[in-house]
Amino acid sequence: MRSDGSQSAPLSLKVAAACGLLFLHLPILLIFVYAFTTEEKSFVWPPPGLTTQWFAVTWNRPDVWQALSLSVRVAAISTAIALVLGTLCSAAVSRTKFFGRETISLLVILPIALPGIITGIALRSAFSLADIPFSFWTIVLGHATFCVVVVYNNAVARFRRTSGSMIEASMDLGADGFQTFRHVVLPNIATALLAGGMLAFALSFDEVIVTTFTAGQQQTLPIWMLEELIRPRQRPVTNVVAMVVVLVTLLPILAAYYLTRDGDQIAGSGK
Amino acid sequence: MTIAALNSNPTPAILPGSGGVRGALSDLFWRKPKVLLLLMLLPPVLWLGIVYIGSLFALLAQSFFSIDEFSGLINREFTLKTYADLFQAANLDIILRTVTMAALVTLASAVVAFPIAYYAARYARGRWKALFYLGIMLPLWSSYLVKIYAWKLILAKEGILTWLLAKLHLSWVLDAWLSLPVVGGNSLSVSFTGTFIVFVYVWLPFMILPVQAALERVPGNLVEASSDLGASPGQTFRNVLFPLALPGIVAGSIFTFSLTLGDYIIPQIIGTSRLFIGQAVYSQQGTAGNIPLAAAFTVVPIVIMGFYLWGAKRMGAFDAL
Numbered sequence: 062m063r064s065d066g067s068q069s070a071p072l073s074l075k076v077a078a079a080c081g082l083l084f085l086h087l088p089i090l091l092i093f094v095y096a097f098t099t100e101e102k103s104f105v106w107p108p109p110g111l112t113t114q115w116f117a118v119t120w121n122r123p124d125v126w127q128a129l130s131l132s133v134r135v136a137a138i139s140t141a142i143a144l145v146l147g148t149l150c151s152a153a154v155s156r157t158k159f160f161g162r163e164t165i166s167l168l169v170i171l172p173i174a175l176p177g178i179i180t181g182i183a184l185r186s187a188f189s190l191a192d193i194p195f196s197f198w199t200i201v202l203g204h205a206t207f208c209v210v211v212v213y214n215n216a217v218a219r220f221r222r223t224s225g226s227m228i229e230a231s232m233d234l235g236a237d238g239f240q241t242f243r244h245v246v247l248p249n250i251a252t253a254l255l256a257g258g259m260l261a262f263a264l265s266f267d268e269v270i271v272t273t274f275t276a277g278q279q280q281t282l283p284i285w286m287l288e289e290l291i292r293p294r295q296r297p298v299t300n301v302v303a304m305v306v307v308l309v310t311l312l313p314i315l316a317a318y319y320l321t322r323d324g325d326q327i328a329g330s331g332k
Numbered sequence: 333m334t335i336a337a338l339n340s341n342p343t344p345a346i347l348p349g350s351g352g353v354r355g356a357l358s359d360l361f362w363r364k365p366k367v368l369l370l371l372m373l374l375p376p377v378l379w380l381g382i383v384y385i386g387s388l389f390a391l392l393a394q395s396f397f398s399i400d401e402f403s404g405l406i407n408r409e410f411t412l413k414t415y416a417d418l419f420q421a422a423n424l425d426i427i428l429r430t431v432t433m434a435a436l437v438t439l440a441s442a443v444v445a446f447p448i449a450y451y452a453a454r455y456a457r458g459r460w461k462a463l464f465y466l467g468i469m470l471p472l473w474s475s476y477l478v479k480i481y482a483w484k485l486i487l488a489k490e491g492i493l494t495w496l497l498a499k500l501h502l503s504w505v506l507d508a509w510l511s512l513p514v515v516g517g518n519s520l521s522v523s524f525t526g527t528f529i530v531f532v533y534v535w536l537p538f539m540i541l542p543v544q545a546a547l548e549r550v551p552g553n554l555v556e557a558s559s560d561l562g563a564s565p566g567q568t569f570r571n572v573l574f575p576l577a578l579p580g581i582v583a584g585s586i587f588t589f590s591l592t593l594g595d596y597i598i599p600q601i602i603g604t605s606r607l608f609i610g611q612a613v614y615s616q617q618g619t620a621g622n623i624p625l626a627a628a629f630t631v632v633p634i635v636i637m638g639f640y641l642w643g644a645k646r647m648g649a650f651d652a653l
Contacts, residue, residue, distance in 0.1 A: 069455065070455040071565070074447055074450065074451055074455075075451070077447035077448075078447045078448045078450075078451035078452075081444055081448040081536075082464075084444070084533070084536075085467065085468070085533075085536060085537070086467070086470075086471065088479065088482035088483060088486060089470075089471065089474055089478070089479065089482060091485060091486065091492065092478060092481070092482050092485075095485055103488070103490050104484070104485045104488040104490060104491050105490040105491075106485075106490065106491050106492040106495045107492075107495065142379075145375070146375055146376040146379055147376070149372045149373070149375055149376055150372070150373065150377075153369055153372040153373045157365065157369055159369065165373070165376075165377065168377070168380050168381070168384075168385070169376070171380075171384065172380075172384055174590070175634065175637070176590055176593055176594020176595070176610070176633055177594060178594045178595070178596055178610045178613055178614070179391070179594060179633065179634060180384070180387075182391060182613060182617060182626060182627065182630055183384075183387035183388045183390065183391040183630075184387045185617065186390045186391045186393075186627060187383075187386060187387035189623070190390050190393070190394075191390075202383055205379075206379070206380065206383050206384050209379075209380070232362070237355060237358035237359075238358040238361045238362060238368075239354060239357075239358055260473070263473055267473075267475045267476060267477075269476065269477055269597065270594075270595075270596070270597065274617075283475070283476075283477050286477045286478075286481070287477060290480070290481060290484065290601050291600070291601065299481070303475075303477075303478045303481050303482075306475045306477075306478050307474055307475060307478055310473060310474055310475055311474070314469060314470060314473045315466075318465075318466060318469065322462070
């Protein structure tokens with residue numbers, strides 16, 4: 062009997078895998094149905110009727126817009142900081158071997174490996190010890206810290222595939238360090254950085270645990286949603302916001318996947 | 333003649349410096365790569381060192397302070413009193429409850445994740461492989477709160493699960509389960525069962541990915557050799573597949589265990605009024621204003637995870653990450 066790996070899986074395995082995938086996806090799809098329900102007071106299923114009026118209501122809610130704008134600004138600035146720090150760190154770690162290299166990788170991964178509540182309360186106690194008042198920048202400080210790892214992971218994976226001889230060739234041909242970076246290194250790692258940046262944006266846009274400790278009175282979109290989950294005011298508006306959030310985070314993830322799919326499967330691994 | 337022409341205009345072996353600040357910097361980096369390395373490492377290390385490690389030390393320092401029970405002010409003097417408070421019965425209860433939940437969630441995720449990971453690693457090819465990858469990635473990256481919210485909709489008393497069970501004439505199963513002492517409750521959305529389901533759902537992708545990575549490295553002919561030698565599928569799984577997948581499972585369990593230990597939002601939104609470590613931390617630092625006790629509480633998951641990571645490293649789990 063040939064063993065060419067093309068035989069099909071046993072039925073029980075197929076069923077178990079399919080059930081597992083359904084378990085992962087059906088709850089998210091349910092959100093899309095609830096965004097159109099006419100029911101205001103409860104989560105009754107099946108929805109008594111379908112309507113699009115809640116989209117208009119949500120559109121006219123200033124608190125949703127404020128939360129959204131804060132989230133976008135925080136995510137944009139945190140991503141920019143993470144891109145700079147992550148790229149520098151990955152370049153240093155992958156082009157040379159030096160003492161303490163492992164420690165640096167650990168340092169980068171730690172903010173995401175320890176539970177978010179630890180990062181959050183650690184930052185909060187540092188702010189309180191140093192008498193720093195909560196502001197936009199305290200949120201950014203926290204977010205940038207755990208976003209570095211996503212950029213770092215993507216860039217390290219790309220550096221690993223990029224041959225060092227290209228840099229040497231560029232230098233041999235008379236380019237100085239800056240020209241080499243601009244014309245040789247950057248084009249090579251650009252898509253990896255773009256993918257890392259998108260994932261960092263998605264991570265920051267969605268973060269809630271650390272933010273609750275560093276935000277003070279301001280509301281990012283996840284904090285707004287958390288408030289609605291604990292003390293619901295207008296459930297249909299929450300439904301619509303939830304659906305929009307799913308769609309908005311879907312796009313950068315798909316884009317990041319297509320940017321990094323040939324070869325390195327690092328893009329999203331280890332959120 | 334050509335030789336003479338070359339000789340008359342020799343190119344120096346070493347190019348002259350390119351001049352200007354930019355040129356000088358570029359030359360410096362070339363001659364002393366360590367300077368460049370230092371400059372590259374400095375910003376990220378300073379940021380992470382000061383912002384993150386500094387904060388962790390601030391937290392640790394706070395856990396050795398204590399709170400004055402009468403004035404509610406924080407007494408900034410070294411004491412172990414706060415750690416002693418951790419061993420009060422109520423607090424031990426919280427720790428035990430959280431660790432039990434984390435262990436159960438880890439076991440369940442491993443069981444649910446294995447078939448998906450195995451199918452993706454061994455049978456999915458080409459287009460299906462990409463589909464599986466995205467099928468795991470999308471739920472992993474979709475909004476955490478939206479996922480919890482979706483389960484609030486599903487588990488609500490008037491929600492889709494109750495409706496489905498009623499259609500299947502199985503409502504009595506749900507009622508019987510809800511009337512059980514510890515795991516039951518008024519409805520699934522205010523019971524430990526609900527908390528458990530949501531934890532498994534939210535952390536499942538973190539288990540699938542490393543298990544899949546471990547299984548990708550198992551050669552297919554190993555499984556075939558095992559069955560050629562007369563092993564039943566069950567024996568092959570027990571003696572061949574499972575031991576080889578174990579480092580992946582342990583790697584995944586690091587995530588599921590650690591994330592469950594530290595989470596405070598899931599049990600707050602879907603669960604009973606009994607606290608988990610995360611909730612205890614949150615309420616101690618927030619409403620109670622007892623930051624030292626909150627800090628001491630966060631040391632518990634750090635210590636547990638320290639031991640866990642040490643054990644995992646010995647099992648070779650880090651090669652599977």
